[in-house]
Amino acid sequence: MILVTGGAGFIGANFILDWLRTSDQPVLNVDKLTYAGNLQTLSPLRDNPRHVFSQVDICDRIALDGLLKQHAPRAVLHFAAESHVDRSIHGPGDFVQTNLVGTFTLLEAVRSYLHTLSEASKARFRFLHVSTDEVYGSLSATDPQFSETMPYAPNSPYAATKAGSDHLVRAYHHTYGLQTLTTNCSNNYGPYQFPEKLIPLMIANALAGKPLPVYGDGQNVRDWLYVGDHCSAIREVLQHGKPGETYNVGGWNEKKNLDVVHTLCDLLDRLKPKASGSYRSQIISVKDRPGHDRRYAIDARKLERELGWRPAETFETGLARTVQWYLDNQAWSDEVASGEYRTWVETHYAQRA
Template identity: 80%
Template structure:
């Protein structure tokens, strides 16, 4: 069995679904079920005895100790995190608590469990920490992509807390010998993403006839990674990664935000055309957010060289799959986009228009 934290969130749930379909190995899935956790995403696993879901907080040391003692996982995959930059600007305390304190608590529980294992199980155990490229800060137009040796320079409360969690994971390897792996990924997109993030937000707003809010001049650049590719990379790192190492996971798809939104509009024009005009007419420029990093880019050559992974999807194929999924799963989107999320959207974007 493996233990997955945050397995009802976007990347975590995709990983759990792919894992059980591809390997059949049991998963202990731990999620606090905050606003971004959705059990509906895991509905395909209903009745699957290999999927054990427990609602728990990674900051609860007693709960973590008890779950590790009961289920005895061979690995911990740590996805759980507060992850939205805009939310971290409005409420940084939650990010410190989950990303820093939560990771520390989980590491302490993992270390206490790991040292009790028999020698062979102790040697095979892994703690895989899923992080972000945002810990490296911002690149100028001519800078080389982030590598695993790029100095950390976080610019938002979100990226600062993820950087803190990365440092804790590293320290537990060098100080205590805990066999850790860290991955730093670029912007993920795909099915089941909470609609505060760029791509699902634009799809939802476009179909609702609402403005498509683009920050600043729209020329901020991100490297886009299809979530299925990300999950495949994590499986490879878990299997073949070297303890203590970090691995950058990227899609080799640098795109300006405005180009992403424009491409989305074109796909929607083709698959769900408006009565008249184009969805591009809904693009609206809004005030930029504080500390908005200009460019991210990932050099993923180490991952390809050492564990043999490279993305299967291009941006074009991945985005087409994503748009089709959101069009075919409007019920899921409507469910998660109700209530508290709507209040958040109003609070965040009203002041920027």
């Protein structure tokens, strides 16, 4: 069995669905079920005995100790995190608690659990920590891409707490011998993403006839990674990665935010046209957020060189799959868009209009 934290969130749920399609090993899914956790995403697994769900906060040491003792996993894959930059600006405390304290608590529980294992089982055990490219800071248009050896320079409370959690994982490897692996990924997109992130927010607003808010001049650049490709990279790192190493996971798809929104509108114009005009007419510019990093770009050559991984999707094929999925699953989007979420988004962007 493997233990996955945050398995009801966007990337974690996609990973579990993918894992159980391709592996006969069961999964213990540990998730607090915050606003972004949605068990409906995992409804295909409702009667699957290989999926065991436990609603537990990773800051709850006693509960974690009990789960590790009961299920004896061979690996922990740590997805659980507060991850929305805008929310971290308005309320950084939750990010410190989950991303720093939660990771520390999980590491301590795993360290204690390993004392109960044989030396052979300890050597086989892996702790895979899923992190972000935002820990590296911001790039100019001419800077080289982020490599695994680049110094950390986080610029938001979210990025700072993820950087701290990366350092904790590294320290537990070097100090306690924990067999850790860290992945730093670029912007993920795909099915089941909570509609506060750029792509699902634009799709939802476009279909609802609402404005499509783009920060500042829309020229901020991100590298886009299809979530299915991210899941395959994590499986590869778990199976073949060298303990103590970090692997950057990117899609080789640097795009300006405004270009992403334009491409989305053009796809929707073709797949679900409006009665008149283009979805592009709904695009508006809103005041930029504080400390908005200008460019992220991942150099994923180490992952290709050492483990042979490359993304299968281009941005164009991945985005087309994503838009079609949201068109085919509007009931899912409607369900996750709770009253609390709608109030937060409307208030946040209204202040910037």
